[in-house]
Amino acid sequence: MTQGREPAAEPEGLSAARVVAEAVRIADDAGVEGLSMRRLATALGAGAMSLYHYIANKDELLDAMVDVVFAEIEPPPLDVDWKVAMRAEALSAREALARHPWAISLMESRTTPGPANLRHREAVTACLRRAGFSVVMATHANWLLNGHVYGYAMQEANVPFDSADALADMTEEVYLPQLPPDQFPYLNESATELLAIGYDPTQEFLYGIDLLLDALDARRIGG
Amino acid sequence: MTQGREPAAEPEGLSAARVVAEAVRIADDAGVEGLSMRRLATALGAGAMSLYHYIANKDELLDAMVDVVFAEIEPPPLDVDWKVAMRAEALSAREALARHPWAISLMESRTTPGPANLRHREAVTACLRRAGFSVVMATHANWLLNGHVYGYAMQEANVPFDSADALADMTEEVYLPQLPPDQFPYLNESATELLAIGYDPTQEFLYGIDLLLDALDARRIGG
């Protein structure tokens, strides 16, 4: 058996970072349900049990994967207006979640935040506090903005189309027929009109973020 | 073997509704990961494979379970101001998700809405349209309000304490020690201050809903 310092043909032998990175890659193109310890090990040119030298169990692996996603979110820049900064942060978060669609479902079940998560939260809180938010108002803002990012990602997952055209086709052929006007007059009307104007749900994210930032700005002092 | 019209000692023999209801009960006190077809069957006094006469597969069961949760959400009452109505609806949704914590993680992965889901969406859309929202503005409102409910539920799942006291204890003993002031000055400050004033994250939901309703009201006409 090939052992010791020559794993197979891989860069440098195993390591926690390499294990987690490969897990992310697999989840990216097969989903979390497609990520098994055996498959992960095979992709790394190793046996399944070797992974347990770097991670305690699969749950810890999932924790680490979520933290990788948090590490990809750009913290809000500190040299611009807070609204511009938080808008950029939210967009970056939305992009990270779009790159790793599995992350949103994992985040729900993970209760202990990883280091990248903490670092990111610190940066966001710093941005808000420096902009004049009180601790309580910054907490409100954090809950609202994060909630928008997560809530949008969840709803987007239920309408999984990458283009407005694809969504339009699907609406016409699948959704609308399920919405007879006598049973669902308002949904039918909405679907019809949105289809006609070439509706693109991507805009919803920005609409919401801007609405939230404006509303928070108005309540920034006082609260 | 006891067969035919006398299952065991259960109400009326199996049925899709009974299977789904029992699945919800099991998930309520053991989580989705504690729900297996064998366990569900045992709880119903049946063999595992009997379930497949009422549901095609486990995925379809999960779809049906999610729809049960939607059925529990009170539609917005039509005889009051739209803000009051939507506030009540959001609260009801938040309560349903709190009763069934597993639902939020399932909703992410389910793409085909069940009948209760559709009925509920129809009622919400009706409420908004009658309040003067255009189709597009109603869509904005829907995304935002739903997003808030889901996003809040997700964040709440990461801070799983039923009382402000329990959260305070945990903050003092576990969270704060992980936030040294030199590394996380702002998070440390926030945790300390929130701890001092007896912060209760439950209020965040209402704060967010009211902010959203006010902001949407201002944009109701035009948009």
Add this chain to the structure above:
DNA sequence: GTCGTACAGCGTACGACGTACAGTGTACGA
């Protein structure tokens, strides 16, 4: 040079899982 120890990795095995398949007894219409 020899040896003890620590480390990295692996093979096997166990008890769960979802579910395909091939039955089984009973009720009921003909």
Add this chain to the structure above:
DNA sequence: TCGTACACTGTACGTCGTACGCTGTACGAC
């Protein structure tokens, strides 16, 4: 009396996470 349909089940297969005990190698101490 019989055929068929129905409600239900036992067994078995392939997969999962992972406990356990084994390997070969590197390296410091002597």
